[in-house]
Amino acid sequence: MLKKLILACSALSLLLPHTVTAETILFHNMNGYTLTGEPGSDAQLRRFDAVIVVDGKVAAVGSKKNVTENRSWQFDQTVDLNSKTVLPGIIDAHGHVLGLGLGLLEADLRVAESERDAVQTVTAFAANQAQSDWIIGRGWNQENWPSKRFPTRQSLDESFANQPVWLTRVDGHAGWANSAALKLAGITKDTVSPDGGDIIKDANGEPTGVLIDNAMKLLEDVIPAPSIERQQQALQLAFQHLLERGITGVHDAGVDATNIQLYQNFAQQQQLPVRIYAMIGANEPRLPELLAAGPILTPDESLTVRSVKIYADGALGSRGAALLEPYHDEPGQRGLLVTAPEQLHELYQLIIPHGFQINTHAIGDRANRIALDEFARSYQSIGGRNLRHRIEHAQVVHPDDIPRFKELNIIASMQPTHATSDKNMAEDRLGKERMEGAYAWQTFLEQGTIVAAGSDFPVELANPFFGLHAAVTRQDRDNQPAGGWYAHEAVTLEQALRTFTLDAAYASGQEQTLGSIEPGKWADFIVLDQDPFAQEPSKLWQPTVLATYVAGEAKFER
Known part of the structure; x- marks a missing residue:
C-alpha cells in the first residue's frame, strides 16, 4: 500500500523540477560503511571503498576493482576521498527546521547558568535590536540553574520595563515573559489557564511570567509573525x-x-x-x-x-x-x-x-x-x-x-x-x-x-x-x-x-530510495575526518564533517 502511495504521490508532483545533474561520477579511495538490506535487525553492516553515481543515484558500490571491472564506464568526474571515512547521509527523524533557523536569529539562552545570567544574555542581545521590536529568545532550562526554579517576570522587568520579551524554554513547552509582554497579551491574575495549559501564578495569584504549553498561545498570538x-x-x-x-x-x-x-x-x-x-x-x-x-x-x-x-x-x-x-x-x-x-x-x-x-x-x-x-x-x-x-x-x-x-x-x-x-x-x-x-x-x-x-x-x-x-x-x-x-x-x-x-x-x-549507500538509491553520503567504528565510544561525538553530498553533489565542503 505504501509503495502504491509513493507512486501516486510522484504522479501528483510532476510539475516540480528535477534537480539532479546527469553525470557519471566515481568516488573512490574511501573507508566506507553502510547498512544494507531491509530495515530493522536484519540489516547488515557493509564496508566499501568505491561508489559509482549515475544521475544522482548509486549505480555500484564495493571495491574499486569490483565496481569498475564489469563494464566500461565513462566517468565525467573522478573524486579521490583520500582514505577518509564515508557514511550514509544522516536523517534526523525529528527536528524543527524553521525553529532552528529562527533560533539562529534570536537570543540563545542554552548556556545560561542562572536566571540572572539569562537576563544578561538577553540584554546583550537586545543592544543590537531595534527598540520597538519584541525581544525573542529560546533555550533556558531552569534544571541547569542552582535554584532549579522557574524564572519570573520581575527579573526581566529590571532590564526591560517597556519592551516586550518572550523567551521559550529549551523544550519549546514553556515560555517566560516580562510584564510588558503579559500586558500586551492581556494576561492578568484573573486570566484562567486554558485546557492543556497553565499560567503559573505566585502566592498572591499574580502571573509569574511563565506559561506552560497551551497557555503559551495566549501570548504568542500577539507577537507579530515573522515576515x-x-x-x-x-x-x-x-x-x-x-x-x-x-x-x-x-x-x-x-x-x-x-x-x-x-x-x-x-x-x-x-x-x-x-x-x-x-x-x-x-x-x-x-x-x-x-x-x-x-x-x-x-x-x-x-x-x-x-x-x-x-x-x-x-x-x-x-x-x-x-x-x-x-x-x-x-x-x-x-x-x-x-x-x-x-x-x-x-x-x-x-x-x-x-x-x-x-x-x-x-x-x-x-x-x-x-x-x-x-x-x-x-x-x-x-x-x-x-x-x-x-x-x-x-x-x-x-x-x-x-x-x-x-x-x-x-x-x-x-x-x-x-x-x-x-x-x-x-x-x-x-x-x-x-x-x-x-x-x-x-x-x-x-x-x-x-x-x-x-x-x-x-x-x-x-x-x-x-x-x-x-x-x-x-x-x-x-x-x-x-x-x-x-x-x-x-x-x-x-x-x-x-x-x-x-x-x-x-x-x-x-x-x-534513501537511508543507505546501495544501488538504486540516492547518493546521499558524508565524509568524516575520523572513523567512528575505530574510535573509543567516549569520542563518538567528536568527528568533523568534511563534506556532505546529496544526490552525488557536494552541498557542503569544509
Whole structure:
C-alpha cells in the first residue's frame, strides 16, 4: 500500500523540477560503511571503498576493482576521498527546521547558568535590536540553574520595563515573559489557564511570567509573525547549519501551510539542499484542505508531505508530560493533555482515510497509552495499520505498553540526547520505579520495533554525532555518569547508525530510495575526518564533517 502511495504521490508532483545533474561520477579511495538490506535487525553492516553515481543515484558500490571491472564506464568526474571515512547521509527523524533557523536569529539562552545570567544574555542581545521590536529568545532550562526554579517576570522587568520579551524554554513547552509582554497579551491574575495549559501564578495569584504549553498561545498570538522574508532567511540558515553537520534529510515535526509553501517554492527554484519530510501540524487551520489535496512528493524527493504531527502532551522538564501517576517531585500534578482524547480521536478519524501517516507527540506514560489506545481503536474502525504511524519521543512508556508498539506496528521516533540532557531531572520527576520504561531504546529494538532517531533540534543541538555518542554510551559529552545512565538501554554503534539512516528512512516510507549507500538509491553520503567504528565510544561525538553530498553533489565542503 505504501509503495502504491509513493507512486501516486510522484504522479501528483510532476510539475516540480528535477534537480539532479546527469553525470557519471566515481568516488573512490574511501573507508566506507553502510547498512544494507531491509530495515530493522536484519540489516547488515557493509564496508566499501568505491561508489559509482549515475544521475544522482548509486549505480555500484564495493571495491574499486569490483565496481569498475564489469563494464566500461565513462566517468565525467573522478573524486579521490583520500582514505577518509564515508557514511550514509544522516536523517534526523525529528527536528524543527524553521525553529532552528529562527533560533539562529534570536537570543540563545542554552548556556545560561542562572536566571540572572539569562537576563544578561538577553540584554546583550537586545543592544543590537531595534527598540520597538519584541525581544525573542529560546533555550533556558531552569534544571541547569542552582535554584532549579522557574524564572519570573520581575527579573526581566529590571532590564526591560517597556519592551516586550518572550523567551521559550529549551523544550519549546514553556515560555517566560516580562510584564510588558503579559500586558500586551492581556494576561492578568484573573486570566484562567486554558485546557492543556497553565499560567503559573505566585502566592498572591499574580502571573509569574511563565506559561506552560497551551497557555503559551495566549501570548504568542500577539507577537507579530515573522515576515516571509525572515522565514526564508531562517530556513536558508538552517539548511546550511544542517549540511555542515552531515544531515542530508530531516523529518520536520510540525509545519504550517505557509512553511509548506515556502518549501515548495524552494523546491521549484532548486534551492532545497536538504531532503525535507514535512509533517503538517494538526493545529493548522487548513488541515482538512491540505489532506484533501493529497500528498506532495517531488521527483527528486527533496520534499515529501504525507504525514501529520499531533501533540498529545507537553514535556517532562516543564512538568507538562502527561503521567499515569502524579509527579514524584510535585504530587498534585499529572501533567497536561495538550490535545484532549476526544479531539485526538477526531483527528485520527480525519487523517487516516486520506492515507496520511500520523506522528503523535507523546512523552509521558499516560499520553503514550492514550495514543496507543487510539491507534488500536482506529485500526478496528477505519484501518490504517499499514501507514507506519509513529509516536514521537515515546520517552516515558509504561512497561505494559512497550509491547503494544510492536503489536500495533508503531514506529518509536526517539531522540538519544534527550536522555543525557534529562538525566539530571528525570528521576526527580518520575521517581526511580517509573524509570523502567523511560528512554528504553534497547528494549524497543530487542522486541523488533523500528526506532527512528533524531535530535529534536533546536531543543537539542543538531549535531547527529552527539546523538550517536549518547545512544552508545548513555553519557553526556563529559562522559558522565561513569558507566552510563541506565546503561542497559544503551545500543551498539551499528544499531545507532541504523536508527539515524536506514530505519529513519523506513519511518518516512523512503527506505527504497534513501537511508543507505546501495544501488538504486540516492547518493546521499558524508565524509568524516575520523572513523567512528575505530574510535573509543567516549569520542563518538567528536568527528568533523568534511563534506556532505546529496544526490552525488557536494552541498557542503569544509
